[in-house]
């Protein structure tokens with residue numbers, strides 16, 4: 001690979017450059033850089049190093065070089081970005097507004113180079129300048145304003161909407177501190193603040209000239225025409241824009257993140273009274289709104305008030321932006337000068353990601369009624385037709401509810417509107433079902449003096465969807481069963497997906513090349529093309545190429561792991577990976593019990609001699625407040641230490657704990673996995689998306705029948721996966737019968753041995769009791785039925801080992817998995833949203849490049 005050759009100084013003699021260039025062209029499989037493009041990149045890079053960073057090559061650091069290159073890449077984005085906006089203003093298409101409290105974007109540099117189509121030119125330019133591209137890329141911090149999967153989904157959505165040419169905006173919050181950085185010290189998780197803005201962000205453009213005021217507190221008064229929200233405190237929302245380039249289609253959409261800024265006039269009275277210092281302190285307080293992202297799910301926030309303000313802040317600022325844009329369109333104009341909102345829903349669709357952005361509903365009602373003077377009925381119709389709601393949770397504890405008292409204090413006018421929404425909802429229920437008040441009041445949006453945001457999301461939207469078939473059915477049958485009966489046509493399913501740009505083309509060039517050789521270069525935007533690989537699933541040459549790609553990736557990872565953790569691993573061992581949040585519901589416990597079971601066999605069973613070694617990778621963050629999750633991390637690291645150092649084991653099992661799991665670590669590990677584990681108890685995962693990334697990269701999935709796995713099984717077939725454990729109905733049955741984990745423990749000698757060891761301090765010799773509480777939790781409660789699935793899981797993992805020995809069979813399975821993963825492209829997901837909910841048309845052809853970037857297009 002051209003790009004992986006850095007750190008070789010090349011003389012900048014022109015003649016030699018040409019020769020070098022020619023040589024490199026021959027080995028470049030990713031694309032061929034044109035000499036003039038390379039020269040332009042070099043010139044842009046040098047210009048930015050000099051004029052933007054004000055450094056020379058003698059004092060510039062790797063980070064400076066990264067900044068120079070990022071700025072140079074951004075130059076190539078700018079004209080496309082401006083032109084995309086111009087076209088959108090001319091054509092006035094229906095726009096999609098995607099609201100999310102979380103974005104997990106990862107790094108931008110390589111993704112942007114790829115999507116703009118200048119990756120090979122940049123690689124070549126850096127190479128010629130004697131710079132190591134991988135080192136420059138590693139200088140970029142991640143944009144990680146997310147707790148995990150929902151934020152990652154939002155990022156995939158943005159990539160896809162741009163790549164399909166859908167006129168879309170992402171809105172979010174620019175937290176000063178996003179997700180924490182995880183450090184493992186003495187086996188324990190430590191949380192560092194991720195100071196992602198410290199060195200500046202080359203992709204971001206602040207737009208302080210476009211601020212909007214956001215109001216809080218105050219009271220509601222009667223005005224001449226109705227109700228009025230007065231005496232409020234005001235905070236400004238400042239937009240910060242990020243370009244989101246589509247894949248080689250010259251479209252660049254915008255992600256707009258809001259940051260809080262206090263207003264000059266805020267507490268003006270205090271200024272006048274001379275309390276200058278207090279006034280400054282108050283300004284700082286106002287800006288706290290966007291200071292930190294809350295780590296935990298709803299209802300557990302330590303400071304609920306700031307979280308509530310964050311949610312409203314996002315909705316209010318974004319809605320003002322949306323309305324401003326709408327007001328500048330022709331369809332909104334009237335002769336009288338008053339804005340006509342009757343076309344609003346035809347030109348705007350607001351997709352609410354989870355309930356966190358459901359404040360859009362009462363906020364749009366307030367604006368339409370109090371400010372624009374529409375009637376309740378007319379306003380409700382506009383709101384209903386322009387909002388859509390995606391639910392991402394399945395566990396009912398994560399459904400968001402806000403204390404009425406708190407809403408009353410922070411958003412008094414919205415509370416009035418919420419009461420009224422609930423009133424009409426209850427009237428509607430009574431009328432439809434002719435039920436008595438008792439039943440109806442069980443279905444109120446308000447219970448225990450809290451307002452149910454999920455019900456609001458359903459009532460105020462034109463469409464409600466879950467994120468996998470299983471999850472959407474669950475919503476209909478359980479979570480929203482009564483609301484479903486009321487308006488069945490609203491409910492639909494759209495299964496999640498992942499972007500093949502980042503999750504294959506970017507992170508796995510070796511496999512991408514093998515695929516491109518067969519399918520050409522369009523597959524990153526037409527992933528259904530992978531289907532045709534199925535006919536090559538027994539083709540010897542193709543199998544060899546696929547397994548060679550995996551071997552190369554593994555070899556490279558072995559070096560990285562050695563550098564980072566000082567641990568040697570066998571590149572020919574089976575790479576067994578479990579990476580995602582560390583939480584009881586993900587059941588890392590099963591993985592732990594399997595590792596200990598293998599350990600005991602190797603250590604105590606003389607007749608046991610496995611044919612191949614296994615390297616288990618476990619990565620993930622536990623929420624800072626999740627004590628159990630953190631103990632699980634400690635348990636894993638303790639076991640890893642004992643096993644990795646045990647001479648009897650001699651490397652037959654190795655356990656690697658990956659630190660600070662996030663997008664970048666995912667990009668490293670996913671291309672290398674032979675198997676990937678998804679162990680949740682059926683009924684606890686809404687969709688899951690990481691299994692889709694693993695399949696796409698040729699890993700075989702070990703999983704329970706939960707979330708989107710059911711659909712994956714349907715596509716690829718049981719025989720090409722390792723499915724184990726109870727299904728949802730069996731779990732329900734066991735639950736009804738009464739589940740006693742202690743019984744299971746007593747009856748299974750291997751399991752008993754593992755748990756006794758852990759409990760008695762075998763893996764924690766310095767603190768024998770360290771894990772006894774954790775084990776007791778399993779033995780007495782075992783909320784996620786870990787022990788019940790142990791036996792089948794171990795059996796299945798044994799099957800994984802024996803299957804892996806049969807390379808032919810394994811490679812056939814790998815190819816069959818890759819071939820069906822086209823269905824799990826985010827582009828399929830977004831096309832379904834576009835058709836079923838948004839009613840917008842994806843673009844079929846790329847825009848022509850703007851004149852000033854013709855030169856750089858290849």
Ligand SMILES: *Cc1c(COP(=O)(O)O)cnc(C)c1O
Pocket residue numbers: 148149152579580581661662663666687688689690691693
């Ligand atoms: C895909 C992804 C996730 C989602 O993982 P699940 O296993 O679906 O929960 C979380 N974090 C990162 C960094 C991801 O890339």
